[in-house]
Amino acid sequence: xxxxxxxxxxxxxxxxxxxxxxxxxxxxxxxxxxIAILLARMILPRWKTSGFYLVLLGLTLALAFVFPWRWxxxxxxxxxxxxxxxxxxxxxxxxxxxxxxxFTLLFVTFTQIAGRWAPEDGAEFFVLLLGAVLGMCLMVSxxxxxxxxxxxxxxxxxxxxxxxxxxxxxxxxxxxLKYAVFGAAAxxxxxxxxxxxxxxxxxxxxxxxxxxxxxxxxAGVDPAQLTALILGGxxxxxxxxxxxxxxxxxxxxxxxxxxxxxxxxxxxxxxxKAAALGLLVRLAGAFVGVPDARQFLVVLVSLLAAxxxxxxxxxxxxxxxxxxxxxxxxxxxxxxxxxxVAAMIALAGGQGxxxxxxxEAQKAVAALLxxxxxxxxxxxxxxxxxxxxxxxxxxxxLRDYAGLVHSSPGFTVCMAIVMFSxxxxxxxxxxxxxxxxxLALVSAKLWTLLAIGVLNxxxxxxxxxxxxxxxxxxxxxxxxxxPRIPLxxxxxxxFAMLTVPVVALFFLWGGLSRWADAAAQALFFTTFGx
Amino acid sequence: MKDSHTIWxxxxxxxxxxxxxxxxxxxxxxxxxGAALAVVALGLAASQTPRLGTWTxxxxxxxxxxxxxxxxxAAVTCRNPVYCAIWFGLTLLGTAGLFLLVGAQxxxxxxxxxxxxxxxxTFLFVLMLAQPEGKAAYDRASWxxxxxxxxxxxxxxxxxxxxxxxxxAPPPEAAPSAAAVQAGVLRPxxxxxxxxxxxxxxxxxxxxxxxxxxxxxxxxxVIIAQGKNTKxxxxxxxxxxxxxx
Numbered sequence: 001x002x003x004x005x006x007x008x009x010x011x012x013x014x015x016x017x018x019x020x021x022x023x024x025x026x027x028x029x030x031x032x033x034x035i036a037i038l039l040a041r042m043i044l045p046r047w048k049t050s051g052f053y054l055v056l057l058g059l060t061l062a063l064a065f066v067f068p069w070r071w072x073x074x075x076x077x078x079x080x081x082x083x084x085x086x087x088x089x090x091x092x093x094x095x096x097x098x099x100x101x102x103f104t105l106l107f108v109t110f111t112q113i114a115g116r117w118a119p120e121d122g123a124e125f126f127v128l129l130l131g132a133v134l135g136m137c138l139m140v141s142x143x144x145x146x147x148x149x150x151x152x153x154x155x156x157x158x159x160x161x162x163x164x165x166x167x168x169x170x171x172x173x174x175x176x177l178k179y180a181v182f183g184a185a186a187x188x189x190x191x192x193x194x195x196x197x198x199x200x201x202x203x204x205x206x207x208x209x210x211x212x213x214x215x216x217x218x219a220g221v222d223p224a225q226l227t228a229l230i231l232g233g234x235x236x237x238x239x240x241x242x243x244x245x246x247x248x249x250x251x252x253x254x255x256x257x258x259x260x261x262x263x264x265x266x267x268x269x270x271x272x273k274a275a276a277l278g279l280l281v282r283l284a285g286a287f288v289g290v291p292d293a294r295q296f297l298v299v300l301v302s303l304l305a306a307x308x309x310x311x312x313x314x315x316x317x318x319x320x321x322x323x324x325x326x327x328x329x330x331x332x333x334x335x336x337x338x339x340x341v342a343a344m345i346a347l348a349g350g351q352g353x354x355x356x357x358x359x360e361a362q363k364a365v366a367a368l369l370x371x372x373x374x375x376x377x378x379x380x381x382x383x384x385x386x387x388x389x390x391x392x393x394x395x396x397x398l399r400d401y402a403g404l405v406h407s408s409p410g411f412t413v414c415m416a417i418v419m420f421s422x423x424x425x426x427x428x429x430x431x432x433x434x435x436x437x438x439l440a441l442v443s444a445k446l447w448t449l450l451a452i453g454v455l456n457x458x459x460x461x462x463x464x465x466x467x468x469x470x471x472x473x474x475x476x477x478x479x480x481x482x483p484r485i486p487l488x489x490x491x492x493x494x495f496a497m498l499t500v501p502v503v504a505l506f507f508l509w510g511g512l513s514r515w516a517d518a519a520a521q522a523l524f525f526t527t528f529g530x
Numbered sequence: 531m532k533d534s535h536t537i538w539x540x541x542x543x544x545x546x547x548x549x550x551x552x553x554x555x556x557x558x559x560x561x562x563x564g565a566a567l568a569v570v571a572l573g574l575a576a577s578q579t580p581r582l583g584t585w586t587x588x589x590x591x592x593x594x595x596x597x598x599x600x601x602x603x604a605a606v607t608c609r610n611p612v613y614c615a616i617w618f619g620l621t622l623l624g625t626a627g628l629f630l631l632v633g634a635q636x637x638x639x640x641x642x643x644x645x646x647x648x649x650x651x652t653f654l655f656v657l658m659l660a661q662p663e664g665k666a667a668y669d670r671a672s673w674x675x676x677x678x679x680x681x682x683x684x685x686x687x688x689x690x691x692x693x694x695x696x697x698x699a700p701p702p703e704a705a706p707s708a709a710a711v712q713a714g715v716l717r718p719x720x721x722x723x724x725x726x727x728x729x730x731x732x733x734x735x736x737x738x739x740x741x742x743x744x745x746x747x748x749x750x751x752v753i754i755a756q757g758k759n760t761k762x763x764x765x766x767x768x769x770x771x772x773x774x775x
Contacts, residue, residue: 010730010733020734034744034745083733083734084730085731086732127748128748128752131745131748134745135742135745144735146732147735150738150739153742154741154742154745157749158749160749161749161752161753165752167753228692228693
């Protein structure tokens with residue numbers, strides 16, 4: 001192939017019938033916004049707040065590009081590969097990218113209200129944030145080993161810097177360093193595992209890898225090669241589990257959350273988890289067609305989910321720093337969110353098509369999307385509450401929340417709603433989220449996992465309730481002024497605005513569920529072998 | 531098959547013990563014994579690697595492999611970080627030679643240019659800039675010597691057994707056909723083919739990598755700007771009670 005042919009092939013793929021570029025517009029917009037912020041800062045040094053408005057504009061545009069509602073109409077965007085198979089464009093990736101961008105939009109507003117970022121740092125903060133979001137968008141549409149790795153690196157790298165943003169605090173630098181060292185090790189293990197898998201299967205394209213595995217297992221595989229395959233699979237799991245903060249690889253989360261600001265913790269807790277789950281669905285989805293691989297993956301993911309969930313809930317008991325408590329709550333929720341993935345793997349035997357009625361496995365993915373959609377609001381609200389309290393009371397210690405109901409009743413009510421929703425009490429959307437994933441477990445007949453999930457909900461009751469109890473029943477400390485966050489202030493209004501969907505999504509969950517179904521329907525499960 | 535496994539496991543055990551004895555742990559005891567054990571482990575491992583056929587190929591491979599492995603062991607066991615970095619450079623040169631031996635010219639050149647050329651020099655710069663007044667105590671001893679020696683050697687043992695087993699008995703479906711090998715890596719212009727693949731099919735990955743580097747650059751700029759604007763940067767640093775540990 002000579003140079004003109006190469007150029008021609010690139011043109012054909014991006015602008016020709018492949019239409020790769022037009023489906024890639026959200027990511028391109030994010031890229032352009034990053035560069036625009038850097039340039040605006042250079043050219044217009046006096047326009048200090050330019051970063052924020054540019055980010056708002058860029059994110060809104062990207063969201064408009066990713067979210068044409070027509071794609072959720074019947075049969076539209078059935079799922080296709082773009083950029084010569086490196087990325088997958090289907091409704092699942094559209095839905096997850098939409099969630100990520102919506103979250104980022106809310107998050108940027110939140111940082112503007114809560115964080116007092118210095119203006120000259122604002123630009124870098126936003127560039128790093130957009131870089132991370134870009135990486136996460138790539139993670140959820142990855143269809144190729146290279147994109148998996150690049151997306152994960154791109155999502156993690158800015159987070160390392162963001163975790164150490166308060167450079168004059170030792171805890172913050174420690175958090176950044178711990179995160180970076182463990183993250184680099186996890187990425188190395190992931191890469192090692194991927195090269196083993198790619199070497200054993202002779203491909204780096206995820207669907208082809210799944211097909212090769214099926215062929216290899218049917219033809220009979222010798223023990224040494226099987227060991228290499230299992231080792232590779234386990235190493236890839238380590239890399240993904242680190243991003244998910246699943247049990248043996250969760251240890252960085254509490255330290256990082258304690259060291260980072262509540263804002264950054266919110267970002268890592270929601271966006272990073274959502275992207276990692278999307279990636280998990282993609283990776284598992286490539287191999288679920290192979291019966292042996294399916295059995296292996298079900299056990300692996302169920303075990304991780306059960307242990308992660310239980311550990312997170314038990315470890316949250318002793319925490320007095322609210323950010324650490326929410327860190328363990330994040331671990332527990334990662335466990336809950338892995339449960340529908342286990343159900344999806346267990347159910348994915350039958351094949352689906354974009355037009356066929358929803359298969360059970362696709363319903364499990366829809367349950368995951370419902371959970372993520374609700375989790376976005378309630379976890380962002382929880383961290384927003386912590387950040388606003390920090391700005392007023394200069395503390396993240398649970399003791400300083402004592403008697404908050406007397407000084408800021410509106411704020412306390414909203415915080416209580418968020419805590420009850422995280423717990424999953426009926427008239428709140430957290431219940432809807434748990435209900436849908438438990439239904440998915442029932443249809444997958446994963447009874448043990450279901451029992452563990454229900455037991456964990458009971459376990460989590462006590463520490464979420466403890467926060468509410470401290471805020472309402474405990475006497476306020478007498479030695480200092482009570483913190484006041486009126487709902488009429490910007491912070492209070494934003495917090496109240498976030499609690500509205502936490503309540504409303506319980507009553508309006510039909511819409512959310514239809515949206516999730518449409519998104520999951522595009523996921524295409526093919527089956528190989530008997 | 532069974533014998534080979536036993537020998538590999540023995541080599542792994544001896545290797546981890548030897549490496550542990552050689553790592554700098556304060557005293558000087560046992561380093562020679564460790565070196566002797568490591569040599570025995572290396573010999574055992576070498577006895578289990580498949581032969582290459584001709585004597586020249588065998589000799590060149592043995593020389594390169596020996597340089598690589600010995601330099602790698604020296605890189606982790608030296609006390610002086612500068613020596614460690616230089617030994618590491620030798621390991622990379624040995625690896626590049628091994629790549630060349632199996633016909634991967636591009637990888638060999640990239641290893642020399644990127645690792646031995648750029649990254650190693652950066653290491654040396656950092657070491658010289660970071661320690662203007664002599665070496666710190668924490669640089670002279672190895673942390674978690676036992677754990678790291680065992681982990682490293684066990685990883686090598688498992689991979690050697692697995693990959694070695696897969697290499698000696700390649701399943702017919704997984705191995706590429708002779709024609710494919712001839713058209714692929716054995717083609718004289720396979721670097722050009724690699725370029726076509728990278729900038730044709732995987733163009734978007736290259737673009738993504740570029741964006742990743744841009745983000746990393748901004749991150750590095752943020753870290754370097756440390757302390758320049760602490761006055762405006764104190765988000766809540768002086769206010770948080772939890773800071774006063």
